[in-house]
Amino acid sequence: MKLMLCFRPVLRRLYTQKVLFISFFLALLTCPCTGTPLLADESAEPWTAVTYKEWPDSGDYVEKGRDIKAERNARFGIDINSHVDIAINRKILERELSKTLHGGLSPQAKMLRERADQLKQTADSINEVMKSLEELFSLWNKAEKNPELWPVIREKIRAFSTTMGNILETLEKEITERLKARGLDEAAAQEEKDKIMFPVLTNEGYSWSVLTQLFQQEISFLDDELIKLLPEIEKLDIEIYAYLISESGGAKVPVHLPPYNEVKECLPTRVEKLTFHIPEEQMRLYEQHTETVQTMTEAKNLAEALLNQMELNARALEKSITDSFKTAVNAVNNAGDSIENLKYWTVDENIQTWISAVGDDLKNSPQGQKLITSYRDMKTSLIATYNEAVIHIDLLKSYAKQQQVFAGMTPESAMLIILREMRRASYAIKAEDPTMLLPRALDPATWMEQFDTIQKFLDVVNETEQQAPAIVSNIEHVTTEGRNPITDAKNAVNAIRFVQNQLTGIEPEVRSWIGKVLGLPPVLAAVDLEPPATQKRLTITQDLDTLFDLKRICGERKEFDTVRVYYRFFKGSEQLNAGWYNDFQLRLFGWQDDIVAGISFANQSGTSTFKPIASLSWILNKNRWPKILEDGKSGSGVGEWKAIEWFSGAGITTMPLDFDQNQDAEIGFAFTLSFINKKILVGYGANLQAENDPGFWFFSITLLDTPGMISPTVKRNP
Amino acid sequence: MRILDVRDGNKDDIEKGRAILLAEIAHPSKTVLILRGDGPEIARFADAAAGRSDPFPWREVVWVKNNSIFKDGQEKELFSGGNDKSCAVILDLDDTPLVWLSADSNPLQIEKAFLKAGSNEP
Numbered sequence: 001m002k003l004m005l006c007f008r009p010v011l012r013r014l015y016t017q018k019v020l021f022i023s024f025f026l027a028l029l030t031c032p033c034t035g036t037p038l039l040a041d042e043s044a045e046p047w048t049a050v051t052y053k054e055w056p057d058s059g060d061y062v063e064k065g066r067d068i069k070a071e072r073n074a075r076f077g078i079d080i081n082s083h084v085d086i087a088i089n090r091k092i093l094e095r096e097l098s099k100t101l102h103g104g105l106s107p108q109a110k111m112l113r114e115r116a117d118q119l120k121q122t123a124d125s126i127n128e129v130m131k132s133l134e135e136l137f138s139l140w141n142k143a144e145k146n147p148e149l150w151p152v153i154r155e156k157i158r159a160f161s162t163t164m165g166n167i168l169e170t171l172e173k174e175i176t177e178r179l180k181a182r183g184l185d186e187a188a189a190q191e192e193k194d195k196i197m198f199p200v201l202t203n204e205g206y207s208w209s210v211l212t213q214l215f216q217q218e219i220s221f222l223d224d225e226l227i228k229l230l231p232e233i234e235k236l237d238i239e240i241y242a243y244l245i246s247e248s249g250g251a252k253v254p255v256h257l258p259p260y261n262e263v264k265e266c267l268p269t270r271v272e273k274l275t276f277h278i279p280e281e282q283m284r285l286y287e288q289h290t291e292t293v294q295t296m297t298e299a300k301n302l303a304e305a306l307l308n309q310m311e312l313n314a315r316a317l318e319k320s321i322t323d324s325f326k327t328a329v330n331a332v333n334n335a336g337d338s339i340e341n342l343k344y345w346t347v348d349e350n351i352q353t354w355i356s357a358v359g360d361d362l363k364n365s366p367q368g369q370k371l372i373t374s375y376r377d378m379k380t381s382l383i384a385t386y387n388e389a390v391i392h393i394d395l396l397k398s399y400a401k402q403q404q405v406f407a408g409m410t411p412e413s414a415m416l417i418i419l420r421e422m423r424r425a426s427y428a429i430k431a432e433d434p435t436m437l438l439p440r441a442l443d444p445a446t447w448m449e450q451f452d453t454i455q456k457f458l459d460v461v462n463e464t465e466q467q468a469p470a471i472v473s474n475i476e477h478v479t480t481e482g483r484n485p486i487t488d489a490k491n492a493v494n495a496i497r498f499v500q501n502q503l504t505g506i507e508p509e510v511r512s513w514i515g516k517v518l519g520l521p522p523v524l525a526a527v528d529l530e531p532p533a534t535q536k537r538l539t540i541t542q543d544l545d546t547l548f549d550l551k552r553i554c555g556e557r558k559e560f561d562t563v564r565v566y567y568r569f570f571k572g573s574e575q576l577n578a579g580w581y582n583d584f585q586l587r588l589f590g591w592q593d594d595i596v597a598g599i600s601f602a603n604q605s606g607t608s609t610f611k612p613i614a615s616l617s618w619i620l621n622k623n624r625w626p627k628i629l630e631d632g633k634s635g636s637g638v639g640e641w642k643a644i645e646w647f648s649g650a651g652i653t654t655m656p657l658d659f660d661q662n663q664d665a666e667i668g669f670a671f672t673l674s675f676i677n678k679k680i681l682v683g684y685g686a687n688l689q690a691e692n693d694p695g696f697w698f699f700s701i702t703l704l705d706t707p708g709m710i711s712p713t714v715k716r717n718p
Numbered sequence: 719m720r721i722l723d724v725r726d727g728n729k730d731d732i733e734k735g736r737a738i739l740l741a742e743i744a745h746p747s748k749t750v751l752i753l754r755g756d757g758p759e760i761a762r763f764a765d766a767a768a769g770r771s772d773p774f775p776w777r778e779v780v781w782v783k784n785n786s787i788f789k790d791g792q793e794k795e796l797f798s799g800g801n802d803k804s805c806a807v808i809l810d811l812d813d814t815p816l817v818w819l820s821a822d823s824n825p826l827q828i829e830k831a832f833l834k835a836g837s838n839e840p
Contacts, residue, residue, distance in 0.1 A: 140775050143747070150746040154811050157747060157776050161836030168830060194826050201825050205773035 043099050044568070047072050049093035052155040054078045057270070057551075058623040059590045069249035075583040077626060080271045080559060083549035084584065086240070086257075093540060094233050097569060100578045101232060109229040115174065122170040123215035129163045130208055168209070174218045184487060225657040237537035240546060243567040244553050254532035255554030257471040257546045259602065262534040266554040273592035278616065286597035289614035291635050297613040305601040305610035305699075310440050339422060341488045341693060344481075354480040367464045374460035437605045460484055529566070537570060550586065561586045590627045591653070593618060596678050602668065604659045604693060613633055615700060617681055619674045622650030649672045653698070656686050670698060719768040723732045723758035724784040740779050743813050749835040750813075752796060752826075753781040753806045754788075759761055759821040767806065777832055810838040 035125075043398040050070035078084060095116060099107070103655040136156045143149040147263060175196055179189035195226050199210045242255035258265040277284075282346055354374065364404040385502055462470050476486055506531035538544060548565070550557060563584040596617045650673050657666040670685025680701050685695040720742060722735040737821050744752050751767050753760065771777040785793055796807050800818025808817045808831050816838055817831040 136776075140747075147746075153747045153776070157811065158839065161833045165830065165833035165837055168826075168833070194824060197826055198824075201829055203769065203773065397793065472778075517725050 009062075041386060044096045044578050045072070046093055046096040046569070047580050047582075049089045049091075049096060050567075050582075051087045052076070052091075054082045055085065055088065056082040056589070066626070070582055072580045073582070075562075075585055077587040078584045079589045079625075080557060081551055083547060083551065084463055085547045086565070087546040088546075089222060090540065090544060091227070093238075093544070094227050094230070095223050096575065097236055097540070097578055098226065098233055100569075100576045101230075101571070106229060109226060112222055112229065115177075115497045116226065116354070118221055119170065119174055119215060119219050119222065122167055123212065123219070125167060126208060126215070129160060132160045132163070134206070139185060152424075153626075164206075168197075171211070171218065172215055175214075175224075178218065178221055190703075193616060205578040232571070234539065234541050234688060236540045236576070237570040238540050238544060238568065239531060239537045239563065239568045240544075241320040241452045241529075241535050242548055242563055244550075244555055245562045245564055247558065247560045247562075249708060251555065253553055255548050255553055255565075257548055257565075260536055260538065261532050263532050264554055265549070265593060266520050268551040271557065271559075271588070273588050273590060275593060276618070276687060278595045282595045282616070286614055286616050289597060289599050293612040293614050296599075298612070299601060299610040300608070305612075308601070310611065341483070341491065344483055345485045345488060350480055350483075351485070354460045354478065354485065357480060358478045359477040371460055371464050439638075442519055461707075482585055529564070531566075531568075540569075557586055557589050559586055587623065589623050591620070591622050592622050594649070594678060595619075596681070598700040600655060600681070600698045602655065602657065602698040603695050604657075604687070604696045610631075611658065612670075613657065613698070613699070615653050615655035615681075616698075617653040617672050617674070617683075618650055619649040619651040619672065619678055621674075621678075648678045648706065650674065653681065653683050653685070656699070657696070659687055659696070668696060668698075670696070719764065719779040720773065721764075722783060722787050724786055732786055733784070735784075736789060738789060738811070739782065741811060742823045743757050745778070748776050748778050749808060749832060750808060751773045751777070751779045751832070752809045752820075753779060754785060754793065754797070755805050755821075756783045757783060761798055763805060763819075763823065766823070766825045767828050770832055774832075776836070778813060781789045792797055806825075808832060808835040812836055812838075812840050814838070 047070040052070060054061065054066040054068060059079065068078075088419060095113065097115065098481065109182045136153065137147055139156060145154055145383070162711070163182065166296045172193055175193045176189050179192050180186070184192060200207055200214065240257055240260045242257055244253040244255055245251070245379040254261070256265045270662040296308065299308055350553050376557075461472060472486070476484060477486065543573050548563065550563070553563075564581050565584070566581045596619060597617050598617065600613050600615040602613050603610050650671070653668075653670045653672040654669045655670070657668040659666060666687050668685055670683035670686050672683035673683050680699070682697070684695070684697045719740055721762045722738060724731040724735065724821075739752070742753055743749065743752075751771065753767060760781075762778070766815055766835075767779045771779045782788065796809075796815050796831075797818065798813055800807060801820075803820040804818040805821045806819040807815045808819070811818045812834055819828065
């Protein structure tokens with residue numbers, strides 16, 4: 001235990017840096033490079049029509065199930081032995097899809113939709129007002145003793161009253177409108193409206209459930225009216241399909257989703273969480289470690305033992321990075337330069353100089369004017385997002401830099417450099433919580449948005465090229481300080497595409513390996529899988545509910561595999577721009593055990609040397625079931641892989657020892673604590689054969705847990 | 719709800735009543751509904767107003783049954799914004815009379831009046 005206390009700050013720092021590295025790779029692998037997401041119309045939110053209910057076969061939610069709110073392209077964690085009901089609210093779906101239909105809505109339909117949207121938005125503020133009321137009560141109780149709180153309370157009262165007033169007023173207005181539309185005169189409608197609303201007011205304040213229900217009811221009334229005005233909605237088709245995708249992204253098994261497809265189901269299988277069994281993979285790894293330790297000598301002290309462990313991990317890391325990403329790194333460098341060139345064109349003075357230089361070509365023609373407008377749009381957007389884009393590029397470049405720095409370095413130095421670079425990157429963006437900010441800075445959506453902005457400008461260039469080829473031909477040759485915005489934009493787009501191609505070419509196995517090395521969740525290849533052969537489309541007026549049962553999927557499933565459910569919509573043969581997918585990461589919740597093979601360094605009581613020893617540890621752990629949020633549902637990210645489990649279980653480690661020269665075979669048993677997703681093991685135990693001083697303690701740092709990843713040839717201690 | 723009345727012109731009652739009314743109005747974070755008059759209709763209103771005030775400590779109802787409790791000109795000052803039918807006035811957080819209500823107001827109208835007074839910016 002003393003050892004852990006002594007090392008905890010160091011380990012924590014190392015791991016924090018590792019998470020930065022993880023985030024960086026995550027972003028690298030999910031950035032624009034890996035496929036095209038299904039972008040929905042900006043205002044349409046068809047996923048709000050979908051609710052999932054997970055039914056695990058044991059644990060906290062076995063009786064009532066766990067509700068999960070669908071969100072666009074969100075990830076959720078579900079238990080590996082669950083089945084999931086997918087409920088689709090047709091009215092909401094129809095309303096949201098109506099936003100994607102081209103040709104425009106009639107003024108009446110448009111007005112109804114706006115009213116429904118307004119109502120929905122106001123209903124969403126109910127949770128917020130409930131919280132503010134709670135806060136207000138709590139502050140009021142404190143204020144009697146702290147008069148300085150009164151000004152704060154006044155502001156809170158104002159905020160609460162404004163929001164609550166708006167909620168009641170919106171609902172009242174809507175109910176009155178509806179009643180009047182049904183033929184009631186103003187006075188009768190008011191009277192009836194009051195009757196409907198009275199139950200909202202209670203002796204305790206308000207009935208939130210009645211209030212929510214009234215909103216839902218009015219939204220539903222509006223949806224009904226809207227659908228009547230949109231006969232074409234009834235002609236829309238929906239397609240839902242799903243695949244079980246292995247952690248590496250290599251295996252993809254179609255999933256039965258009745259009545260959408262006739263994919264074969266198999267006999268139910270249950271993944272046992274307490275197996276008390278050594279997986280073949282870990283056994284192979286153990287055997288490999290047994291060979292490896294033969295080539296290692298004792299570490300003279302703790303520092304050297306730690307260094308040996310780091311070295312084992314870093315050596316494999318270095319090789320894989322070099323092999324896998326060599327070509328991508330060059331592409332990234334070019335893309336960085338191209339994007340930086342565009343910065344020049346965000347300066348007003350530069351573009352004015354250029355516009356003056358091209359002169360009449362642009363100013364005197366409508367096409368030219370359009371080009372200028374489009375350019376200005378691009379410029380505005382570029383300025384807004386430029387700083388973030390630079391960070392993005394800097395991160396990619398810092399990775400490239402590591403490649404060059406690695407040459408001729410020892411693995412441990414290389415790893416320290418990686419960590420330092422990542423730390424620097426986090427400082428550069430002034431992250432309060434770098435693990436959160438890094439992925440956001442590298443969010444593919446931000447990147448794609450910028451890419452789109454540049455592309456839009458080029459689209460106008462192309463359009464102008466067709467309509468007035470002379471203009472483009474002329475202005476492409478006009479430069480300011482040797483630069484031309486059209487050429488720079490074209491170069492940037494081409495360079496980004498090249499990066500995409502290079503990174504997309506990386507084998508899924510390599511991605512998976514990097515994930516394993518860094519303790520990452522799997523990164524799915526963001527490719528759009530096509531529907532299975534037996535897929536059917538349903539018209540959206542039918543019953544659209546469906547379900548999938550993990551236990552009956554015809555394929556082996558493991559923790560961290562993912563079920564991806566796709567939603568697509570069609571008007572005839574035309575696909576609407578309203579699809580999305582949801583990922584369900586398979587997790588083991590509740591009690592479970594795990595066998596971990598590792599290379600440990602053991603220290604016999606009374607000695608100062610550390611022997612490298614192959615070890616097998618049985619770790620028992622309880623993975624808590626995901627919590628349900630305050631609104632009674634689980635949102636995106638709930639239950640999925642968490643970056644760090646500081647304490648990840650306890651158990652027993654066995655290892656062959658060689659402390660006593662008089663004994664042929666010695667076996668050590670040690671009670672073990674595991675930390676950081678079972679990557680660090682520490683234990684204290686006894687050498688069962690030792691006659692004197694049987695006690696020993698050991699530690700093991702195992703970032704690599706895949707057979708074949710650690711070379712049996714490691715640097716010998718001098 | 720605070721009910722203020724005067725027994726047979728008792729000056730002490732008047733003084734105490736004035737002090738209470740003043741203290742409630744002067745509270746730094748309360749919206750105060752001042753109800754005037756007496757009778758069955760006013761009593762019904764008082765019940766409804768208390769129903770919308772009791773759940774929230776920052777709302778207060780003061781029922782002034784006897785108008786001699788008002789200082790000279792105070793009643794006029796409070797109720798001049800309303801009309802003849804106004805039996806109640808709600809003061810915002812800065813003690814400014816803001817909403818006037820008649821005795822036939824229902825709980826929903828009283829609730830909205832409290833919210834309006836609560837949300838009023840200085």
